[in-house]
Amino acid sequence: xxxxxxxxxxxxxxxxxxxxxxxxxxxxxxxxxxxxxxxxxxxxxxxxxxxxxxxxxxxxxxxxxxxxxxxxxxxxxxxxxxxxxxxxxxxxxxxxxxxxxxxxxxxxxxxxxxxxxxxxxxxxxxxxxxxxxxxxxxxxxxxxxxxxxxxxxxxxxxxxxxxxxxxxxxxxxxxxxxxxxxxxxxxxxxxxxxxxxxxxxxxxxxxxxxxxxxxxxxxxxxxxxxxxxxxxxxxxxxxxxxxxxxxxxxxxxxxxxxxxxxxxxxxxxxxxxxxxxxxxxxxxxxxxxxxxxxxxxxxxxxxxxxxxxxxxxxx
Ligand SMILES: [Fe+2]
Numbered sequence: 231x232x233x234x235x236x237x238x239x240x241x242x243x244x245x246x247x248x249x250x251x252x253x254x255x256x257x258x259x260x261x262x263x264x265x266x267x268x269x270x271x272x273x274x275x276x277x278x279x280x281x282x283x284x285x286x287x288x289x290x291x292x293x294x295x296x297x298x299x300x301x302x303x304x305x306x307x308x309x310x311x312x313x314x315x316x317x318x319x320x321x322x323x324x325x326x327x328x329x330x331x332x333x334x335x336x337x338x339x340x341x342x343x344x345x346x347x348x349x350x351x352x353x354x355x356x357x358x359x360x361x362x363x364x365x366x367x368x369x370x371x372x373x374x375x376x377x378x379x380x381x382x383x384x385x386x387x388x389x390x391x392x393x394x395x396x397x398x399x400x401x402x403x404x405x406x407x408x409x410x411x412x413x414x415x416x417x418x419x420x421x422x423x424x425x426x427x428x429x430x431x432x433x434x435x436x437x438x439x440x441x442x443x444x445x446x447x448x449x450x451x452x453x454x455x456x457x458x459x460x461x462x463x464x465x466x467x468x469x470x471x472x473x474x475x476x477x478x479x480x481x482x483x484x485x486x487x488x489x490x491x492x493x494x495x496x497x498x499x500x501x502x503x504x505x506x507x508x509x510x511x512x513x514x515x516x517x518x519x520x521x522x523x524x525x526x527x528x529x530x531x532x533x534x535x536x537x538x539x540x541x542x543x544x545x
Contacts (some may be wrong), residue, residue, distance in 0.1 A: 235340060236347030238266045239379065239442040248444075253377070254399075257391055258444040259435060266440065267381050269336045270462060279319050279362055283312040286333050290315040291326035294367050306370065306407075324367040324455070327360035329535050330462065337462060344379065344464050353474070355467040355526035357535060363387060363455035371428045371452040372405035373397070376465040376531075378445040382437040385459035389443065390432035392450040396424045400448045401470065425450065437461070467528035475519040477527060482518075483510055 240248055241260035252258040264271045283290065289309040292300065296318050297308040307326075310318065319325050331338040337358045345356050368387070373394055380389075397404070397420050404416060406428060412420050425431050428450070436456065437443055445451060469477075483489045486509075488502035526532045 234347045235343045260442045264440040293324045296323040322364040324363040330360040331358040352522045352524045353469045353527045355528045355531045359463045363459040368454035373448050376467045379464040380443040382441045382461045386456035387459040388454045389435045390452045392432040394448045396421050469527035473527040478519040
């Protein structure tokens with residue numbers, strides 16, 4: 231297939247139209263033959279629970295009700311060893327294979343190609359996640375801080391989507407069942423009007439093999455597999471201007487001894503830090519602060535990826 235991967239999955243939608251109408255705005259769903267996801271469908275051995283757990287060679291995340299049971303109500307996600315993941319999957323769980331690109335070269339190839347086609351800026355962290363869902367399992371309503379391309383490879387999965395009028399351009403993941411708790415930073419732009427009756431308000435979409443769905447950052451979503459389902463999601467944590475500016479500010483401030491001093495309450499220590507801060511913030515240099523850098527900005531995602539790399543067992 232000579233057509234770039236992005237154009238194949240966008241169907242008839244041009245890259246320009248995708249940028250204008252979908253990138254930070256609306257979900258996009260396109261339909262087509264499974265073969266347009268080449269080389270992913272050729273991974274015939276991938277997509278069964280035994281094959282994936284063998285290939286993955288790392289602890290596996292279990293999502294949903296069975297994770298709540300396993301953690302005695304503490305969390306709806308829990309990381310378990312492959313044997314336990316197999317048991318829970320057979321009991322009806324959804325399994326998440328985070329950073330699947332680290333384990334499957336074909337998936338890594340698609341991630342790199344998509345990243346190139348999209349022209350994501352320097353500092354973007356991209357990864358692929360495989361979701362294997364037993365019939366009836368899924369995830370509860372939440373939104374993510376990354377953009378997401380969902381490629382449905384096997385089975386069907388229902389997505390319940392809802393526009394986010396509660397927290398525009400979110401900087402973090404948030405699940406509706408965390409209410410009434412709202413993290414401190416999210417609270418600075420939280421409208422106080424979260425969905426009251428999520429599934430009545432949401433729009434349902436059922437993805438079939440060969441379907442692509444693009445989910446912009448921040449769109450509320452919940453999923454439920456109609457039958458055993460396998461999908462691969464490619465997501466990109468694109469830096470926000472806030473992250474770009476803060477990274478630059480940190481570099482500027484790191485050179486100042488008074489700010490590298492340990493924060494304690496002695497007056498002279500505080501005065502030194504106050505004076506240094508005033509010197510930096512009092513003379514803003516917007517161009518210098520808005521310079522993109524090559525390292526990834528999403529430290530949470532990067533730390534997770536590094537952790538998985540370290541856990542990888544020798545083949
Ligand atoms: Fe999500």
